[in-house]
Amino acid sequence: MNTRACALCATECPPPYRPPPPELSPDLDMRPGEPTRSTMQRWVQTCPGCGAVAPDLAGLEPQMIEVVESEAYLSLAARPAEATPFLRFAMICREGDRAGAMLQAAWTADDAEDDEAAIHYRRECAASWGEPDGVDSALRLIDILRRAGLLAAAEECAALIAEGAPDERAQSILDYQRARIAQGDTGRHLMGSALRPPARTPHVSHGKSSKKGFFSRLLGG
Secondary structure: OOOOEOOOOOOEOOOOOOOOOOOOOOEOOOOOOOOHHHHHHHOOEEOOOOOOEEOOHHHOOHHHHHHHOOHHHHHHHHOOOOOHHHHHHHHHOOHHHHHHHHHHHHHHHHHOOOHHHHHHHHHHHHHHOOOOOOHHHHHHHHHHHHHOOOHHHHHHHHHHHHHOOOOHHHHHHHHHHHHHHHOOOOOOOEHHHHOOOOOOOOOOOOOOOOOOOHHHHHOOO
16 A cells, blocks of 8 residues: 655655545535534644645645744644644635635534634635635525624625526525524524425535635625
């Protein structure tokens, strides 16, 4: 068997973790249901040699060592321990994956019942989301905005999607979200509550683009 190594420091590393498929409904922001959600801390690896963090350490770009050795990267150790790996991955990863890493950091804050941190990470996620390249991506952004307390932006995003005559599935989710927004509800809700049967869970970075457009302007980007 070939030995795998961190692309930044050549320390031996394991292959990427493959979580079990979810059996329960995902959240509206597509955080997967159990048993997948309980494996979250294994989704990224931390290199014992250089401290790099990524789902696949062997797949990193070698020049990222400059980020890993930076003061900003090292200072993240002061953040909550559960979120630190995902925050570090957000600094290392390509722009298109940064929003996904910040959303995962928000999920760890949810698990730690740190509402302030969860809101902060979701707002950073929304600011990095870019222009959604499809309805599913836009629907996830609505939930991120809603749970971040950015209700006006979430409603504006929802209204824009409604103008596009979404299909029945998307309309059901949209109606459910708009009702939550109108009530000032910033809590967690399952996809199964808005749509039955629950949708399949894509990867966290699915359906995003780094293009700038209406949604970026909506978020002040």
